[in-house]
Amino acid sequence: MGTTQLEAVQEPKYWHLKSVLSDALDSEFAVGEILPNERDLAARFGVARATLRQALDQLELEGRLQRRRGVGTTVAPPRIGVPVGSGSHAWPDEQELWEPVGVTREAAPASIARMLGTDRSAHVHTVRRVRARHGQTVAAQLMYVPAASVPGLGDAPAAPEAVLAELGRLDLAGQDRTVELGSARAEDARELDRLPGAPVLVVTTRYTVEDRTVAVSVDTYRADTCRLTFSDDGSVIAS
Amino acid sequence: MGTTQLEAVQEPKYWHLKSVLSDALDSEFAVGEILPNERDLAARFGVARATLRQALDQLELEGRLQRRRGVGTTVAPPRIGVPVGSGSHAWPDEQELWEPVGVTREAAPASIARMLGTDRSAHVHTVRRVRARHGQTVAAQLMYVPAASVPGLGDAPAAPEAVLAELGRLDLAGQDRTVELGSARAEDARELDRLPGAPVLVVTTRYTVEDRTVAVSVDTYRADTCRLTFSDDGSVIAS
Numbered sequence: 001m002g003t004t005q006l007e008a009v010q011e012p013k014y015w016h017l018k019s020v021l022s023d024a025l026d027s028e029f030a031v032g033e034i035l036p037n038e039r040d041l042a043a044r045f046g047v048a049r050a051t052l053r054q055a056l057d058q059l060e061l062e063g064r065l066q067r068r069r070g071v072g073t074t075v076a077p078p079r080i081g082v083p084v085g086s087g088s089h090a091w092p093d094e095q096e097l098w099e100p101v102g103v104t105r106e107a108a109p110a111s112i113a114r115m116l117g118t119d120r121s122a123h124v125h126t127v128r129r130v131r132a133r134h135g136q137t138v139a140a141q142l143m144y145v146p147a148a149s150v151p152g153l154g155d156a157p158a159a160p161e162a163v164l165a166e167l168g169r170l171d172l173a174g175q176d177r178t179v180e181l182g183s184a185r186a187e188d189a190r191e192l193d194r195l196p197g198a199p200v201l202v203v204t205t206r207y208t209v210e211d212r213t214v215a216v217s218v219d220t221y222r223a224d225t226c227r228l229t230f231s232d233d234g235s236v237i238a239s
Numbered sequence: 240m241g242t243t244q245l246e247a248v249q250e251p252k253y254w255h256l257k258s259v260l261s262d263a264l265d266s267e268f269a270v271g272e273i274l275p276n277e278r279d280l281a282a283r284f285g286v287a288r289a290t291l292r293q294a295l296d297q298l299e300l301e302g303r304l305q306r307r308r309g310v311g312t313t314v315a316p317p318r319i320g321v322p323v324g325s326g327s328h329a330w331p332d333e334q335e336l337w338e339p340v341g342v343t344r345e346a347a348p349a350s351i352a353r354m355l356g357t358d359r360s361a362h363v364h365t366v367r368r369v370r371a372r373h374g375q376t377v378a379a380q381l382m383y384v385p386a387a388s389v390p391g392l393g394d395a396p397a398a399p400e401a402v403l404a405e406l407g408r409l410d411l412a413g414q415d416r417t418v419e420l421g422s423a424r425a426e427d428a429r430e431l432d433r434l435p436g437a438p439v440l441v442v443t444t445r446y447t448v449e450d451r452t453v454a455v456s457v458d459t460y461r462a463d464t465c466r467l468t469f470s471d472d473g474s475v476i477a478s
Contacts, residue, residue, distance in 0.1 A: 180440075183297045195251070
């Protein structure tokens, strides 16, 4: 009894169920196939629905399952490899990947203002873009550009293309990136066809010219369908 | 009535609660402070415990909260920036970051064997290492090294240091990395002081010599406490 209980602590019930389900996905289901509903699945594997849901949560985290409103739970295709670039990327390469969908001119969030070294209340051009791959929107971007980085535009509102064109005139010296786990904000979730709060990979890039941060982008990638790829030479890696 | 229901669909209740909780964390709690229990919190904000739990899940995903067995839910410190390197890194820089904890010699998982181009049943040296930062274990690594990459060792089992030393003799040509969301396997979870299935960032690196893959490492980073940093020149970025 003692051993059994110890093992139960070390490996939760849903964890074992996850392995069993994972094998079933490999052997019995095709990509895109809809799984039986939770009640039927719980009955088949002889577990409580709460346990089943935990196991489904794990498989969703690992990109094996997709849960979509109005569709149900389906077997996910392999994740798409999305090149996030290397240090050798410059403006032009990056720009072509993204499609502008709007721009605002407002105060940046506190964390962004800190990175830009701007006054908290200073307005920045915030260009909103999306990135598609294989016909699917995989990422939503907010590119924060302080007025000082695009002096040619003056203080007036400008079209996203104008902001980006002016930014592109800068001779980019470097870019630093961080990747972390986040949850989709409502606006990003809509563009990514996810529920608000869904796990996402957040890539924050600081663009520098002569040690000065001239722009910061916050790119929100779907964590369920994407794997971010980095390479030495900027070449695309097959996933 | 219609409008209210529509808004409820667009922005779930837990999403609004998350914002309210997030503000409360900023204004009322210090880093490391233990939150009241779920029953008290649910009562304070007038929500069902299921709703509260969803909001806490979101805040945990975003790295604002930590939930630990036997401790409860605490306010998380800012995430640690962990340099994952750039293309300019070579073996020696990388090696110093990791501490070997063991080695096995067994068949690699199917996905790894595919990347290595080895026979599915071929044994590979699998070195297990951990990486600490600021005194905390932040990542667990499995480095898969086929016998062909370390001919000096022969087929016999070898100490982890011997495998790595032999591997370090290769003149590394390149390395490709992918970053994706995963869930912690039981063994990794133990080393990272997490529950099995906790969200993790999985960094898979393919090391190449003359277009040949000589080793593959799978690094599992804590997603709650880490942000992975990448830079042009391999320098460490302040988080």
